[in-house]
Amino acid sequence: MTRDDAQQILEQLAGPQAVLRDDQWAAIEALVVHRRRALVVQRTGWGKSAVYFIAAKLLRAAGHGPTVIVSPLLALMRNQVAAADRAGVHAATINSSNVADWDGIQDRVRRGELDVLLVSPERLNNPDFRDAVLPALAHDAGLVVVDEAHCVSDWGHDFRPDYRRIRTLIGELGAGIPVLATTATANDRVVADVAAQLGVGGGDTMVLRGGLDRESLRLSVVRAGNPAQRAAWLAAHIDSLPGSGIVYTLTVAQAHDIAALLREQGHPVAAYTGSTEAAEREQLEADLLANRVKALIATSALGMGFDKPDLGFVVHLGAPSSPIAYYQQVGRAGRSTASAEVILLPGHEDQDVWRYFSSVAFPSEAMVRNVIRELDPERPQSTAALEPLVDLNRTRLEMVLKVLDVDGAVRRVKGGWIGTGQEWTYDEQRYRTLDEARKREQQAMLDYQDTDGCRMAFLRRQLDDPDLTEGERCGRCDNCAGSRYDGAVDAAAVADTRSRLMRPGVEITPRKQWPSGLATLGLDLRGRIADGPQPGRVIGRLTDLGWGARLRRLLDEPDAEVPDDVVDAAVQVLASWDWVVRPAAVLAMDSATHPVLIGSLARSLARLGRLTDLGALRYAPTRRPVTAANSAYRVAALHGAWEAPDLPAVPGPVLLVDDFTDSGWTLTMASRVVRDAGVADVLPFAIAAVS
Structure with missing residues (x-):
């Protein structure tokens, strides 16, 4: 050879x-x-x-x-x-x-x-x-x-x-x-x-x-303001960016919101996330490769390995939590072109997203040992069968099982997982050190935004580039060559973008199937849910670019009467709700954190919509706090959580009002209680959805 x-x-x-x-x-x-x-x-x-x-x-x-x-x-x-x-x-x-x-x-x-x-x-x-x-x-x-x-x-x-x-x-x-x-x-x-x-x-x-300098990349940080201003900036500039490219967002909701916003304004774009079906992903990748779209609005699901040598730009609407992750994503651009634009549009809410993802890291030792205890060395158990036995949701449980498998404490076999009986040590120091390193990387990402030095040199330094010399500058980034982009956006464009993003109303799909294994927790519930609610609505998601910041602030504030803007948004959602039968009454959910907020919203909707005010669905004295992560444990904790209400006969569905919904189980279980009291149908309505 x-x-x-x-x-x-x-x-x-x-x-x-x-x-x-x-x-x-x-x-x-x-x-x-x-x-x-x-x-x-x-x-x-x-x-x-x-x-x-x-x-x-x-x-x-x-x-x-x-x-x-x-x-x-x-x-x-x-x-x-x-x-x-x-x-x-x-x-x-x-x-x-x-x-x-x-x-x-x-x-x-x-x-x-x-x-x-x-x-x-x-x-x-x-x-x-x-x-x-x-x-x-x-x-x-x-x-x-x-x-x-x-x-x-x-x-x-x-x-x-x-x-x-x-x-x-x-x-x-x-x-x-x-x-x-x-x-x-x-x-x-x-x-x-x-x-x-x-x-x-x-x-x-x-x-x-080798060295990590990318001679084609022109790095910029543009501070365009709040989410509506940044979205308006993107809409105003995307056509002028070279070729076709990728716009990264931090959440699935943001990817869909931005893709919808840009399409409404005539830009040929599409959303690409981890929830996109495999066949559709392949088609979207082909569309970008063939320049049939200006951009894919993507989460990190479109990252490593996507190879379009002439990709002309990468824009981040929100900063990743690590300079290393950022370098990897911007590396999609400019592989065979003389120049490619790389633009970061950071926002104050980015750190909220970082904190959320940090909160779902590797579980505590007690939780992991509970998984090991539930595994039999002879009888394989599937992940679905294990889920109701441990207080972990499916995603985190699968991660724990895989780590334990590699560590030798469990083994994956046909039919599921078995315990091996091997001794296993929880490396607490390792996980603490990882958490500290994660925080340092987050701070480094903030430092990248604020630096007045060479941005490419900053990223190369974070990656310990062996070819980087002291004082080296790329000569291409906004700090080396001068800013190419102004963060200012036309006021009318911002107002129009805010109006589009702030259109309230997101459908929430009811739970349709009981989680497996409830019998082990003492509940005789299995199969399809026959007595749950109808599809419901929320004003917005906490991760939305439009309503997200407002709703997060509302739920973080001390409990108080519902603000007028939230009432107006709720009325808009109800007015656009294409229900089969209009609700006849409204019932507030009891709450340990927002009883005044929820109660005042329910009363306002009853008054404005001429609905019967049924008061509140009260917690039972024996209610247990719902702290569980997985579905089976949530259902078990919510079973019997409310007193049976004494409701008058109403000629139509009841609007059931809560502050927020995450897994959907609270509204599902509460709706069963309301229906058991003689109500034909329940329409769930919450101020916010977690995601």
């Missing part, structure tokens, strides 16, 4: 103009000739994927087995399979979007028909794959690649417990099988942790770490 062989494959991948870098060749030679392990930390667009595709093809030509690439995102997998095809590499992927193809792909692996197999980290711990396919791959693989390797690290910005399973795969590799770990976003601490987790940090490991 020669460098010319590698150059020839590169030209198939990237075109005849591509030239193999010295560091790319050094990595390829180390993997293919010397069968070594390598850790490559290089900026986005440097060509890390070229290293492993060229190595894969050369290894197959030398008679070695297929390359296994552990890849985190569907967008990344689709791009990588397409790249492999261009180089004549037979590649396939196993992930959540192609379940029907899994058996056929695994057969092709066994028959030796594939050069490259891309798998999601979650797939590594699927019992069938882990037990039937993985051992053969570990024994016969030509190369193992861990892409976006910072996901292995607790210190990385996108920690995934499933990535920890990779160290088991590497530990079981046959002799002489090379390993390549790659990432663009890792500071010294993350590099050290990745090396330790993957076993690629020893003395025989080749570490290739």
Whole structure:
């Protein structure tokens, strides 16, 4: 094998103009000739994927087995399979979007028909794959690649417990099988942790770490004011931004709000979030690649691996909580263009979002040990079956189980999870240290906004860029080259945007199914909910760009009479509510925190709507506080929480009024009590939805 062989494959991948870098060749030679392990930390667009595709093809030509690439995102997998095809590499992927193809792909692996197999980290711990396919791959693989390797690290910005399973795969590799770990976003601490987790940090490991300057990126921070002003600024400037791009928001609600706002004003955009269906995501990515949309309004779900070399801009409507995460997201832009605009529009409410996501970190030791206690070593239990037995919601429970699985305390098998009986230690110091590091990164993100120094140098310093020199400046950012964007927005445009964003009214869907396992908590409730409420409404979400800040402030203030603007908004929501039968009466929910607010709103609606005022649905003396996180425990705590009301006969539905709704179980359980008192239908109405 020669460098010319590698150059020839590169030209198939990237075109005849591509030239193999010295560091790319050094990595390829180390993997293919010397069968070594390598850790490559290089900026986005440097060509890390070229290293492993060229190595894969050369290894197959030398008679070695297929390359296994552990890849985190569907967008990344689709791009990588397409790249492999261009180089004549037979590649396939196993992930959540192609379940029907899994058996056929695994057969092709066994028959030796594939050069490259891309798998999601979650797939590594699927019992069938882990037990039937993985051992053969570990024994016969030509190369193992861990892409976006910072996901292995607790210190990385996108920690995934499933990535920890990779160290088991590497530990079981046959002799002489090379390993390549790659990432663009890792500071010294993350590099050290990745090396330790993957076993690629020893003395025989080749570490290739390059400079992180992105010469095409023009970084700016624009302080445009409140959410309506920032949204108006975006609407006014998006057409003038080069090419097509991505507008990042911090929440799903914001992505949909901004996409709807821009579409109403004639801009071809679409929302892309973690809740977007897989098929729709693929179509949206194709639309952006083909410039059929000006922008995707996206959460971090559109991040690692999305490859549009000519992406012209990245705008952040709200700051991520980490400079490392920010660098990773802005790295989507300007990979093959001379210039790309990167604009941050920060807001005061960003820190509220950071605090929320910090609050759902790894649970306490008591909660984790409760999970271990509930697991039997012989009888597998599904996540759904475990949920009513522990006080964790589904997402956090799955995270805990995956971490415990990697730590050896539990094991995933067919049918669910079992306990192993192995001793497990809660590393409290580690989690405390992580929390402290998270706070430092948040402060660094605030410092990035305020710095009068070079913004690119600031980000490179956060990533411990080895090529950064003291006093170095990029010459392109707003602090180096002067501001290119004024934060001022036309007053009429701001008023119009505020009016659009402040249109109140969001539908809340009633709970339709009882959580599984309620019998274990003493409740005979199962299957579909037959006596719940109708679909309801809230004025807005706490995460909305329009009503969000106002509603958060209202609910944070001391309990008081409902303000006129909130009454007016509630009336607008009711006026636009397309109900089958108009409500005939209104009933307030009892509250430990906002009884005056809720009661005064209910009375106002009764007066203005000429509805019968039924007073309040009172708590029972035996009521228990609802502190549970998961659905089963919430339902159990809410069962019997209210006194049976003595209600007069009313000729239509009852409007049930509360301050806010999060899981939906409070309004569901209260509605059953009201219906049991003789009311035909209940229409839930709350001031705010949590998300």
